[in-house]
Amino acid sequence: MKSTLSSILVGCVVALALPWAHLAVADAAPDSAIRYVALGDSRATGSLHDPLSIRDGCFRTADAYPQIVADTLRAESYVSRACAAAKTENITEKTQFTITGPQPPQVGALRPDTTLVTVSIGGNDIAWSSLVEPCYTLAPGLDANCRSDATTAQRMNDALTVLGPKVSATLAAITEKAPAATVLLVGHGGIFGDRGCWPYIPTSDADAAFVVQFFVRMNSALADAARSNGAYFVDVAAAAVGHDACAGSDLRWFEGLVPRSFTMPLHPTHEGLRAMAALVVATRP
Template sequence: MRRPVGVRAAVTAAVVATVAAVSLVPPATASAAPANSKVRYVALGDSRAAGPSLDRIAQTNGCKRSDLGYPNLVARGVDAASFLNLSCSGARTENVTNTPQQTSTGAVPPQIDRMPSDTTLVTVSIGGNDIRWPTLISRCYASGPGGDAGCRTNPAFIRDAVVALADIGPKVWSTLVAIRVKAPAARIVLVGHGGIFGDRGCWPNLPISDADAVWVNGFFAMFNGVLATAAATSGAEFVDVATTSHGHDACAAPDQRWFEGRQAGPSASPLHPNAAGMAHMARRVLEVVHR
């Protein structure tokens, strides 16, 4: 299916607007399924859905899928009649739609190839590996305690960030459209990014100055704005998991932390949601699905 004229322009305009205002595009809405419907649920996406390192199950398969990832919690929350978790750590948009993904246990077919056409609910977490945000944001890391990399005022860095966001919008839009073509009756829910960074850094877990941390937090707001635009223009819905996780970022106290920094414990992966973060993401998805 061809992308409609103006989608790239719309996405780029959204990036420019969010750079200036750091505001989120309102999520799309859709009517909820009847209470007595049989939900046939498929989860697609990358490690934010798969949940690497959360349990031993995640350490025994090439995609590092865990039973503690938010898809499993959503499946229970909707009382799914069938559930298929196809998410795979490291996946990019093309690995969802048309390109096999190489893993430690062999090649994995494009995720939608295994998605039944009668699926009624799809969740998708995707885009982070396309823009390689950990590598991009690492340019904001200070070299020592109390340091300031000053990425927020680096024109080359800001240019690269804006280009990355402008490029990812059409890719996510095309992914959502491909999912719609494969499962025409499905309710498609795109799950957002963010939650790791708050308004301060913490050496060495997040080695970033407070001022740069605020900018990076805003970068994820921009990213979510682009994702929300892609969802709205493709007939999907967007779930914001970042703004509702204030105070639970990687610099929070361990018992309040939903997202890990660079020094994750044994039951979580660096720069990923931990089990509490997955539970939070599941709650946010279920709030949208049940409304």
């Protein structure tokens, strides 16, 4: 009888406990709030439609792709530390001096509870625009033939050799500061297509295609760095085919050496920034 009574009491206790156990599990569900930090260079600061963007020395504006990402995902918190002219060292350890004062290393914005980080970096480390300058011509119809220049090829090779390790170290530093965050590294490219269009892209068609291949290699180095650090690579160049600086105003995501809008030369337009934001959202797991 005692055994039967004990069994009944235990059964009642378990039955009563189960609903509370269920609630306890529900209460302990993972926090789904998005706490987002954007890091990087001028590709992440926005276009120059807002003259007041100069006020912080970094040229951050409301149409920056990270701001669009934050709005789209309805982030609980969002902060951008992206700054024009930033290099990998300005993300990790070195103060960046701007016209309005010093900007501390960008990783200072990261917290252990940060859940999302985007990074646009690497172009200033290798000064990519100077690497393609030998491809420019002084008049339409000319061919600089930079694709056959050994010096240009060597400079590009040397730059890409050091790029991967720098970006990899940067991603490692980000993960150390925000170990729970999903990190997305945004790729380069898209400005150049398979043809020139003087003076916007002042190259021959053959040299324009050569520059495209340089960005293919650059993005390969970035993708490898992302993969080795558990980050996700956002392939902007692949999606931007047909939207380069030579495209019509209704298709163009980037401006060329001579801009046709309130956009910095060789940077994404407002439409390009929206496209980049969509790619980030689509790549995010």
